[in-house]
Amino acid sequence: MSDKYTPHVFEGENKHLRSTIMSYPDRGPWGDKNFRGNVSGYVIRDLISNYFPTSPPKQFIEVFSGGGTGQDVCQDLKLENTLHLDLSTGWDALTDKLPAPSDLTFSHPPYWDIIKYNQLRKGEFQANDLSNKMPYLEFINKLDCINEKIYLNLLNNGYHAILIGDIRRKGKYYSPIKDMAWFGNLKDHFIKIQHNTKMENHAYNKNSDYTRILHEHLLVFQKKELWNIPLKYVHNTNLEMKKLKRVSWQDLIITFLQQRNTGVKFEEIINFTRTIANTDNLEEIEMMIGKELKSEIFIEQKGLWFLTSK
Numbered sequence: 001m002s003d004k005y006t007p008h009v010f011e012g013e014n015k016h017l018r019s020t021i022m023s024y025p026d027r028g029p030w031g032d033k034n035f036r037g038n039v040s041g042y043v044i045r046d047l048i049s050n051y052f053p054t055s056p057p058k059q060f061i062e063v064f065s066g067g068g069t070g071q072d073v074c075q076d077l078k079l080e081n082t083l084h085l086d087l088s089t090g091w092d093a094l095t096d097k098l099p100a101p102s103d104l105t106f107s108h109p110p111y112w113d114i115i116k117y118n119q120l121r122k123g124e125f126q127a128n129d130l131s132n133k134m135p136y137l138e139f140i141n142k143l144d145c146i147n148e149k150i151y152l153n154l155l156n157n158g159y160h161a162i163l164i165g166d167i168r169r170k171g172k173y174y175s176p177i178k179d180m181a182w183f184g185n186l187k188d189h190f191i192k193i194q195h196n197t198k199m200e201n202h203a204y205n206k207n208s209d210y211t212r213i214l215h216e217h218l219l220v221f222q223k224k225e226l227w228n229i230p231l232k233y234v235h236n237t238n239l240e241m242k243k244l245k246r247v248s249w250q251d252l253i254i255t256f257l258q259q260r261n262t263g264v265k266f267e268e269i270i271n272f273t274r275t276i277a278n279t280d281n282l283e284e285i286e287m288m289i290g291k292e293l294k295s296e297i298f299i300e301q302k303g304l305w306f307l308t309s310k
């Protein structure tokens with residue numbers, strides 16, 4: 001059947017993907033157009049066509065297939081070996097095995113709990129739904145488990161393309177692609193423009209200070225090594241500024257003046273500095289700070305030091 005495979009080409013351009021910006025103002029005829037959070041079928045069509053320009057993937061898998069967009073696209077492209085997996089079709093990404101190794105897996109997970117699929121899905125409550133209310137880091141940990149499973153299931157040279165957006169919650173910005181682990185080699189990073197989205201977040205009213213998020217990320221990872229796994233993972237920490245290796249005396253004085261929020265005597269700066277300096281030699285410290293305070297960043301008025309920009 002592979003002779004009937006019909007990857008899409010943009011006419012006159014001989015390209016399957018135009019650039020790293022994906023913008024499809026209409027979502028195309030594929031899948032359930034009323035399924036909340038569905039993806040434009042053009043994304044899946046162009047991805048498959050781009051990474052498999054001449055012959056079809058041996059096995060295409062869609063994880064989180066939702067409203068059937070991927071299935072319809074695959075039928076149009078005349079792909080034979082495709083699997084479309086979702087809780088709503090009885091397959092749980094957290095507990096179930098992938099049914100076959102794949103050379104292209106497309107996954108489109110829930111964007112944390114922005115759309116709560118348990119509330120939309122008919123049938124009993126699914127405790128493993130990734131869109132259930134849970135702390136953000138729990139969501140990321142679960143996503144990591146699924147991404148690892150998808151990566152391990154790839155055939156050598158196969159791809160995992162994951163589409164996921166950023167979220168603003170109570171004024172805080174969350175970007176799952178920057179917090180999740182990355183398995184494999186990053187082959188491409190597309191920015192997909194969001195069109196016609198229902199505004200989920202009431203923060204985006206006309207009086208809001210927040211900038212609307214109108215893009216999603218599509219990361220494509222490739223497996224290039226069988227046993228060795230390139231892995232990038234994020235470690236969040238808070239370090240005391242004074243302990244940073246490259247912190248300068250200028251940085252410290254600026255921060256000290258902001259903390260005090262008023263004019264500060266030379267002696268106070270020295271006393272503060274003595275708690276951090278590697279030397280007890282007062283003369284040396286005074287000389288060093290005196291030199292720093294000569295900068296135009298600082299200004300002295302009636303024996304008190306201020307930030308010039310204040």
Ligand SMILES: C[S@@+](CC[C@H](N)C(=O)[O-])C[C@H]1O[C@@H](n2cnc3c(N)ncnc32)[C@H](O)[C@@H]1O
Pocket residue numbers: 031032035036037038039040064065066067068069070085086087088091092093094108109110111117128129130131
């Ligand atoms: C963003 S939607 C996918 C939309 C789909 N791409 C479309 O175009 O219609 C996320 C999907 O993840 C599914 N889901 C959530 N948790 C899951 C889990 N643990 N295992 C499998 N599917 C899950 C939901 O049922 C929902 O259909």
